[in-house]
Amino acid sequence: MNTERPHSPFDPVTIGPVTLRNRFIKSGANEAMCLDGRPTRALVKHHRDLAAGGVGMTTVAYMSVAEEGRTLPNQIWMRPEVLPDLRVLTAAVHNEGAAISAQITHGGSFVTGMKVRGRTISASSGFNAAGMLKGNFLQRAMTEADMTRVIDEFVAGAELARDAGFDAVELHMGHGYLLNQFISPMSNRRSDEYGGSAENRVRFPARVLAAVRQAVGDQVAVLAKINVADGPSRGATVEDAIVTARALQAAGAHMLVLSGGRNVESTWFMFGSNMNRERISQVLKSQGEWLTALMMKAAASSERKMTFREMYFLDYSRKIRAAVDLPLAFLGGVKSLANAEQAVREGFECVVLARALIHDPALVNKFRSGELRESGCDNCNACVAYIYHPAGTWCIHNPPNDPALNRIPAAAESGR
Numbered sequence: 214m215n216t217e218r219p220h221s222p223f224d225p226v227t228i229g230p231v232t233l234r235n236r237f238i239k240s241g242a243n244e245a246m247c248l249d250g251r252p253t254r255a256l257v258k259h260h261r262d263l264a265a266g267g268v269g270m271t272t273v274a275y276m277s278v279a280e281e282g283r284t285l286p287n288q289i290w291m292r293p294e295v296l297p298d299l300r301v302l303t304a305a306v307h308n309e310g311a312a313i314s315a316q317i318t319h320g321g322s323f324v325t326g327m328k329v330r331g332r333t334i335s336a337s338s339g340f341n342a343a344g345m346l347k348g349n350f351l352q353r354a355m356t357e358a359d360m361t362r363v364i365d366e367f368v369a370g371a372e373l374a375r376d377a378g379f380d381a382v383e384l385h386m387g388h389g390y391l392l393n394q395f396i397s398p399m400s401n402r403r404s405d406e407y408g409g410s411a412e413n414r415v416r417f418p419a420r421v422l423a424a425v426r427q428a429v430g431d432q433v434a435v436l437a438k439i440n441v442a443d444g445p446s447r448g449a450t451v452e453d454a455i456v457t458a459r460a461l462q463a464a465g466a467h468m469l470v471l472s473g474g475r476n477v478e479s480t481w482f483m484f485g486s487n488m489n490r491e492r493i494s495q496v497l498k499s500q501g502e503w504l505t506a507l508m509m510k511a512a513a514s515s516e517r518k519m520t521f522r523e524m525y526f527l528d529y530s531r532k533i534r535a536a537v538d539l540p541l542a543f544l545g546g547v548k549s550l551a552n553a554e555q556a557v558r559e560g561f562e563c564v565v566l567a568r569a570l571i572h573d574p575a576l577v578n579k580f581r582s583g584e585l586r587e588s589g590c591d592n593c594n595a596c597v598a599y600i601y602h603p604a605g606t607w608c609i610h611n612p613p614n615d616p617a618l619n620r621i622p623a624a625a626e627s628g629r
Contacts, residue, residue: 229467233269250290264309267577282319303378321391444482
C-alpha cells in the first residue's frame with residue numbers, strides 16, 4: 214500500500230481495481246426507493262443527484278442477497294430479474310462521472326417489516342425480539358449447510374452487481390444484520406468454532422468475504438462495513454473490531470468502512486445522537502403501523518441520551534487505523550470540509566457521509582468551489598423516519614420527494 218498521504222479529500226484514490234475521482238463516498242443509508250424488490254426511478258434520481266453533486270462514489274443501500282434477507286419490504290432483492298433496473302441505475306451514476314457501490318447483505322434475524330416463513334436464521338437460536346412485531350418470534354442457529362447457502366447467495370449477489378455495472382460491492386457486517394450477528398457477542402452465543410473468541414466470531418463473515426473476493430475481486434472492489442464497536446458494554450469493543458479488521462484484511466478486503474452501533478440496542482451510538490422518535494412515530498402512523506409506532510415511542514424512554522458531536526467515531530477509528538494497513542473509510546459525524554481534511558490527514562483513505570448528503574446532494578461540489586465549508590444538516594435525524602414512507606428518504610428541510618417516481622421501475626419504458 215502506498216504510504217504517502219494525500220493533502221486533500223479531493224485527490225483521486227485507487228481502491229483495489231477502482232479509481233475514484235475523489236475521496237468522498239455517500240454512505241449506504243436505506244433509501245426506501247424500491248418497488249417489488251426492484252429499483253425505482255426515484256432511486257435513480259437520488260443517486261444521479263449525488264453523482265452530479267460531486268461524490269467520488271455513491272452506495273446503494275441494503276441490497277438483500279435473498280428474499281427473506283430483507284428487513285423491510287421496500288428494499289432491493291438481488292436476482293436476475295432486476296438486472297435491467299440495476300443497469301439503468303449504474304449508468305445514470307457513471308454518466309455523472311462517479312462510481313457506484315452495491316451494499317449487499319442479509320438481515321438474518323433482524324427482519325422487522327415482514328413475516329418470514331419458519332424461523333429466521335442467526336448465529337444463535339432463541340427468542341427474536343427484533344422480529345416480534347411481524348410475528349418472527351423465534352430464530353435458529355445456522356448450520357454449516359446454511360452457511361454454505363448464504364455464502365453462495367452473497368457470491369451470486371456480488372456477481373449480479375458486477376454484471377449490472379457496479380464498481381464495488383460493500384458487504385454489510387455491522388448494525389446487527391446477519392454477519393454482525395456472528396461478530397457481536399450480543400448475538401453470538403455459539404460454543405463451536407464460530408463462537409467464543411473474537412477470532413472465532415469473525416470466522417464466518419471472513420469466509421463470506423473471501424468467497425466474494427475470489428468470485429469478483431479482480432473486477433470490482435470488495436469492501437466491508439464493520440462496527441468500530443457496538444456501543445453497549447456487553448457488545449463488541451474496538452479491540453474486537455481490530456480482530457475483525459485483521460481477519461477481513463487477510464480474507465482479501467480492498468477497504469473497510471468503519472461504522473458502529475446496532476439497530477435495536479444502540480442507534481444512539483450509530484448516529485452519535487438520539488433518534489427522532491416523534492417523527493418516526495408520525496410517519497409510521499401515517500402508514501397504518503400504529504403498533505410499531507407505539508413500540509418505537511416506548512423505546513425512546515430507555516434510550517441513552519446523546520448530544521451530537523462531530524467525528525464521533527474518531528477515537529475508535531484511530532485505533533483500527535494503527536492496527537491494519539489496508540485502506541479505511543472514516544464515517545461518523547463528518548459535517549465540514551475541515552472534518553474531511555482531518556480524516557484524510559489522519560490516514561483514512563476515504564470519507565463517508567450520509568445525513569449531510571441527504572440534506573444537500575451537491576455538498577461536495579460546494580466544498581470544492583468554496584461556496585460552503587460546513588454542511589447545513591442539523592442532525593435532527595428526521596430523514597431516518599422516511600425509510601418507512603412511500604416517497605422514500607428525504608431531508609425535511611428540503612422539498613419532499615415526488616412519490617410518483619417511486620411507483621415506476623427504473624427500467625420501465627418512457628410513458629408507462
